[in-house]
Amino acid sequence: MSHILAGEGEKVLLMGNEAIARAALEAGICVATAYPGTPSTEIIETLSEVAGKCGIYVEWSINEKVAFETAYAAAITGVRSITAMKHVGVNVAADILMSSAYSGVKEGFVVVSADDPGEHSSQNEQDNRWYGLLAHIPVIEPSSARDSYYLTKEAFELSSRYEHPVILRTTTRVSHTRQPVELTGDVPSEKKCKGVFDKNYERWVLVPANARKQKTRMMKIWEAIRRNEGREPFIRVWNPGRSKVVIASGISYSHAEEALRLLDALNDVTLIKVSLPVPLPPAPITTVLKDAKEVLIIEELDPVVETQVKDIAVDEGLSVKIHGKNMIPENGELSIDRVFEPVAKFIGRETLPPWQSIGEVKTEPPIPPRPPVLCAGCPHRSTYYIVKTALNKAGIRNTVFTGDIGCYTLGYQKPFETQMTCFEMGGSLGIAHGFGKVLENTVIAVIGDSTFFHAGIPPVLNIVYNDSKVIPLILDNSTTAMTGHQPHPGTGITAMGLRTTAILPEKILEQAGFKTIVINPLRVKESIELLTQAFKEYLKGERIAIVSRMRCALEVARDARRKQVVLPIYTIIEDKCTGCMACANLTACPAIIVPAGSKKPIILEELCNGCGLCASICPYKAITVKNTPSPEWERLW
C-alpha cells in the first residue's frame, strides 16, 4: 500500500508536497487539479496515484486557470477541493483568483502556491503572499515539510469556516524536503463528492451591481479573519514580554529558531512564528510590540510581514524599532547561513558561525560550471540540428528563435542557440508575432507540446489572424517532460490513467491555416530534406508550421529497462576518427566526452541512449552501433 495512505499514528517519510496531498485527503477533498510546475507538481501527482483507491477525481488540467476554475467550481457546490500550481502559474490563474474571493465558496477550497525563492527551476522568484493582499485571500505559510501536513488541514478548516478561498504558500524547501511525519488522522472512507448548485445569481454572477455587494461581503470576512485568527497555530508566541522580539514567517522561522538555538538565545527573546502572514492578525502582534524595544522580522523575499507589522505599530502609536529588510537579504533563498549573523547581531553577540568552510577547490583549468543540459538521446537536440541545417540549405540566414518554458529552453546554450528569448508559458508565439511585425529576420517560435496546449493556441491563432510570417515549431515529445513526465491533451491519457481523445497539434495548426510538416527527428537526413523543402516554400510566401515528434529519451530509456529491450549503443572507431570533434561540438551530447590529454572523443557507452545523431553528423563514418539492439527498439521511441 502507498505510504500516503498509512493509518493514523503511523510515522511516514513524506516530501512536503506528499504531506500536503495526504492532509488534503484527510480533509475530505474529492476534486484535485493542477497543471504541473516545479516545485508544486508532486501534490497532484501523489493524489493521482491514489485517486482510484480513494474514490476522488484528479486531473492534469490544460493550464492553471482551468485547473483553478475546475476545483473552484467543485467548492462552490459544496465539494471540498484543492488546486496546486507553481508561483508563476498563479499569474495564469490570477483572473479567476481575484473573482473567487468576491464570490467565495460553499466548502473548503485550498489553492497551493509553490514559490521558488532562489529560482531553482523558474524564471523569477515572485513572492505570492502579495496575491493574498491583492485578492483579499488569507495566506497560510508552513515552516517545514512536516508543518505543511498540519497547516494544510488548518487551511481547509479556515476555508470552510469563512466560506472563503485560502492560499497555502509553500517554497521549494518546504515542498521538496522530506521529513518523517507522524499521522494524526485517517483518510475518511465517506466524503462528499456530489455537489448542489445553489442558484444564487447575486453571488455567482459578478456583474457590477452584484460585484459591489460581494465586495462588501468579502471585506467583512477579511476583517473577521484579521480579528479572530490571531491564535495558534496561525500565530505562536514564545516568551512573551521580552524587550527583543524575533518575528519569522514560513520557512524563515525554521532558520531563525535554529540560529537562536545555536546561539543559546532562545530564552533571551520573544519569538513569534507566523503561519498566517496575510492578513497578519493585529491583536497578538500589538500585545508583543507593547513590551518590545526592538523587533527583527525574518522572512524570505519581500517585506510582506514587515510592512504589516510597521502598519500595526503606527496604528497603535508604538515607538518600537523595527528591523527587517535592512538586515535580512531580500533577494534569493534564505538559509541558516544567511540568517545566523543578522540574528547574532540583533541580540548583541559577536559570535562567529559554528562552521568554517575550507573554501573552493582551486585547479588549473578550474572546475567548470555544470549547468543543466539536454539529456543523451534527447530528441530536441536532433530537432535543433535538423532545423539549423535545413535553414542553411534553404539559404535562410540570421534566423531569430523565440523560446518557451520546458527542457528545450536548454537550447539557448551553444552549439544550438535556438532559444533567444524565454519569458513565460506560451511566450514564444506572442513574442515571435511581435518580432514578425518589426524585424526583417525569419522568426521561428519554438514551443513544446504541453506548453503549446497550455498557452500556445490563442497566440498561434493570432499569428494567422494578424498575419505575421512566423514559423511555429512544436517540439512534441508526447509528455510534459521537465516536471517529470505528466500526460497532457496530446497523449490520449488522463491523470487517472484513463483513455481519452488525443488532440494532435498539427490538426490545430492545419485548421488555423498553416501548412504543417511533421518530422521524425530520429531520421535526420529525411527530416533535413523535408524541412529544406518547407523552408523554400516559406520563402515563396507559404505559411508553414513544423511539428517534430519523438518521445522523451528518458522515457524511452526507462521503458527499455523495464521491457528489457536493448537500445543501440554507439561507439567511435578510433582508427577512423580524425579528431575533427564535429560529433562533440555539434551535439554537446553529455555521453560524448574528450578524455583529458586525448585529441579524440569517446562515447560513454553506459550513458548513450542510441539516438544516432552523432553517427549522422560524423563526416568520416567513424561512429557505428556497437551492440546488437533488439529488433523492436525503434518502436519504443
Place this chain on the structure above:
Amino acid sequence: MKTRFNLVLSGVGGQGIITLGRLIGLGCMHAGVDVSIAEVHGMSQRGGSVIVHVRIGEGESPIIPVGGADTIISLELLEGARSLVYANKGTTLVVNDFLWPPPLVKYPPRDTILAAISGKGLTYYLYDANKVSMEVSGSVVSSNIALLGFTLAVDKQLSKYIELSDIEWAIEKTLRGHLVDINKRLLKKSYEDGLRHVNP
C-alpha cells in the same frame, strides 16, 4: 553549540542522488532518528550539478550551511571537488572515482582534482562505485547504493546514526522485485570493500 549531523550528497542530475537521499532518510527513520532531506527537482535535474542536503537529528531548517558538512558523498569527481565549499577541516569526503566532464568545456584531469582535494587536508576516500555497480548489477545505475555501502564502512560519524541494516530495510521499502536482492548484495559488497579499506 550542538548542530545536527550534516550530510551533503552531490553529483550530476540523473545519477540517483535523490534516490540516495530518500534511502538514507528511510534508514534514519528505521534507526529512530529525526531527519530532513532537501532536494531539487525540475530543470536542475537535467544533467546539471545536483546537491541534496541530509540533516540528521532534531531541527527543521533544511539547508546545510557552507562549511557545515560533517560528511560529503559525491557520485562524481568534479562535483565532489565543487561541493567541498560545504566542507570544514573535520569533514569526511567519500567520492566516486568517476570523472564525467560537462560537454564542450575545459576541465582538470583526475590527478589534478585529487591533488587539489588532498591539498585541502581533509579525510577523503576514493571508491570506484560505477565499476562495483556494473559488476554486481550489470549497470552503473546503482553506483549510488555502492557508494553508500562503502561510506557506511569507512565513515565512523555517519555510522553512529545509521547502520547497514537500516539501509537494507530502506531498500526493501523502496525497490521492487529482483532489484531488492541485487541492491542488497551490492550494498553488502561495497560495505565489505569499505571495511577492508579501513582494516586491510
